[in-house]
Each structure stands twice: as C-alpha cells, then as structure tokens.
Amino acid sequence: MSSIKVMTKFVISPRRLLALSFALASLLLSACATKVEVDGNFPPALTRQLPLRTIVVFEPDFASHHFESTEGPEVSIAVGQIQVELFTGLADSLFQHSSTATSMPTSTSMPTQPEADLILRPSVEDVQISMPNESQLKVFEVWIKYNLQVYNSAGEPVADWIMTAYGKTPTRFLKSSTDALHQAAMVAMRDAGAHFITGFARVPEIRQWLHARQTRVSSTNTSKMTEP
C-alpha cells in the first residue's frame, strides 16, 4: 500500500519527473561521451646530446591543447599538459642546455649575447582518432600532426618541421574506450618523442644549419689558435 502511495506521489510531481528525465538523459549522454585527460611519464631519451642551447616555447594554445570530435560518439582528448612534459624532457635529453618559455623571446630579450642557439616552437596542426566501429579494425588509433618551428638566435626561421605521431592499442574485452584511447595517445606521444630524437638532426634545413654552425665554430677556433 505504501509503495503505491510513493509511486503515485512521484508520478504526479512534474518537477521531480523533469529532474529525473534530466538525470537520465545526462546519464545516457555521459555514457556515450569519451573524455580522456592524457597523463603519464616518459623515460629520459638515450641519445647523444647536441652541443646547443635551446629555448622551447610552449604557447598557451599548445600547453592547453585538447581535441574534440563531434562526428559519431563525442570524444574529447586533452593532450596539452602531457605534450609540455614530453617536449621538456626531450629537449633536456637532446640538447646540452635547454629551458622553456611561454612566448617567443622578443628582439630586446635576445640580441647581442643570445641565451640560445635555437628556439623551438611546437604547435599541434591536427589530431585524428579512429575507433574500432569506424575503421572496422580491432584497434583504437590516435594521430597527432605537430609543426615544430625552429628559429636561430636572431629569431629568424631555420626550419618548419612537420612531425607526425601515431599510436594504437587493440580492443580488449571489458576495456573501456577511455582507457584504450588514453593508451593509444600515450603510444602516440612516445612515437612523437622517437621521431623528434631520431629525426631532429636529419631535417635538411636543421642539418644544414648545424653544419654551417660547426664550420663557423671550427674556423673561429682555428683563427684563435693562429693568433699571436
């Protein structure tokens, strides 16, 4: 009898019915949405350090970058913070001296006694994800396209390096798409690191700049030695 009473009370209260509908709707919508905040750690890179001083510029767009896909199920991946950690670690491993900044150094802060030989400014050009229901493959995939702009100490552009990163993770029984995308994004980040470390000195413009710098340093040393 009491349960019937409660039921009747519930049905006739439009406010409660509305609240329940909203709660149910939001529950259903959140069940469909996938939100991933990528976090984790990267090991230090095993590489020979280049005798360079660099500044890596993480602009706010890059440091808080997040990707949202509205096609199909709603997916959102926040990669900003993890990217900053990745590139900071990579620069520490690859260059003898490295520091970070949040904006490009101005002409007044750089000049005669330059603090850096190179300035690196990474930016995200594009992020793409692929879910198993879209690709018909049993893998979650994440692609990230970076543009690494490299400037010399005078602030002149040296190279525009388009660097792609790819990560995938297979579907697993009882594994959520959030976990799978997180893992795929981490693999993509590690791949970006591998590309950066193995490819930096091979980019033609950077290689040319490094060669010119080497020649300059050698000739300066030779002239110093020949001076009386």
Added chain:
Amino acid sequence: MKKLASGISLVCFLTLSACTTTTVDEYRENSTSLLLDSSERVVVLGRRHYADYETEPDFIDCIGEKLNADREVSVLPEREFVDLLYPWFEPRTAPLGLKRLAKMLDEPMIAQRFKEQGLRYMIWVDGSTETTDRDGSVSCAIGPGGGGCFGFATWEKTGTYEAIIWDLQTLKESGRVKVEARGSSYMVAIILPIPIVAQVQDQACDGIGLQLRTFFMDSRVSEES
C-alpha cells in the same frame, strides 16, 4: 533427478569440448643448447609495427614468466627494457632484422646500455590471438518481474605466434619456435549464461614458453652434469 543428471552431463560434455589444440614447431640453428651465463639475461619483446594487430603485452609477460619459472633463465621485463632503451625500441624504431640491430649496436651508448643490463639474447615474438569464427546467439531481457538469458553461442579463437631468438654476442639467429593454438568456446544460456571458455592464449603461451625454455635448459643440465 533425471533432468539434473542430464544437465550435469551436458555441462561436462561442453567443458570437455572447450579444449584447445596446440601445435608447436621448432627450428634450431644447431643442436647445441644456447649458452647463458648466470650474470646474463634474456629479453622478450613483442612486434607492434603492423597496422591491424599487435602482439599482446600480457602474452609477452606470460612467456617471460614461463622462461623464468624456476629462476634459471633471468628475464628483463619488456616494459623496463623499452624504457631503458627509449626511443630505440618503439614500434617506429625497433630493428626488424639483425643487420639493423648490428648498426644500432655500433652506437656506443646503446651497446653500453645492453652491456649494463647483461643482455645476451633477444627474443622477438610476432603474432596475436584472433576470433576466427562465431555462431549462434544469446539474448537477454529484463522486465519488472525479473530477467534472464536464453540461447547458445559458440566462437573459435586461433592464436598464431612465432618467436625468433637473436644472439646478441654473435649477432646471429639462434632458433625459432612457432605455435598455433586453436580452441572453441561456448556460452549456454538458460536464464543464467554459462560461459565455457577455451584458454587459447594461455595454451599458446605454455607451448611457446616451455619450448623456448628447452633452448636454454639443456645447457644448464649439461653444465650441472
């Protein structure tokens, strides 16, 4: 009573049917066993560069456990190795052949890291476990009076893996083990679903792990004798 007995016998029949068939092939470069000093270690790595599949990390861990079962063969965990050598063993950069590995080891820093870890053999495992066939269906329904499932489903899984052993001292291939495990799983649902699952990946791991162990254990036995 008769119904209970027939139910039990059906379950037993299905349990017996959910077995796995494993075939192991082995190839050795020569008949002598692989030498492994007590200070030397082995690393087992999975191939991850293919677009449509990757060798499961838990399968690699399982092989490591089989090799290290009685602490005779010391195994460096895959994750630890890949982190120590970052970024040289990522899917993009990992060597696919011995020539590439030899070139990699020309880099003193990488060679030094291998030496520090006492690595003597590298075992590459390539393959995956896939569902190859499925049939039947199970439907579940829920209502105010309760819920339940009804139906029968079956699926077949095949795990195909190949392990290749590289000797890091001679930079030559020491042997290969290929395993194919196949098993059918069933799901019977009469109100409650009862899954009878064939452990295909576990059986493949047993097959390949134990076979790989024989490559090293023979030398240990002869050393002791």
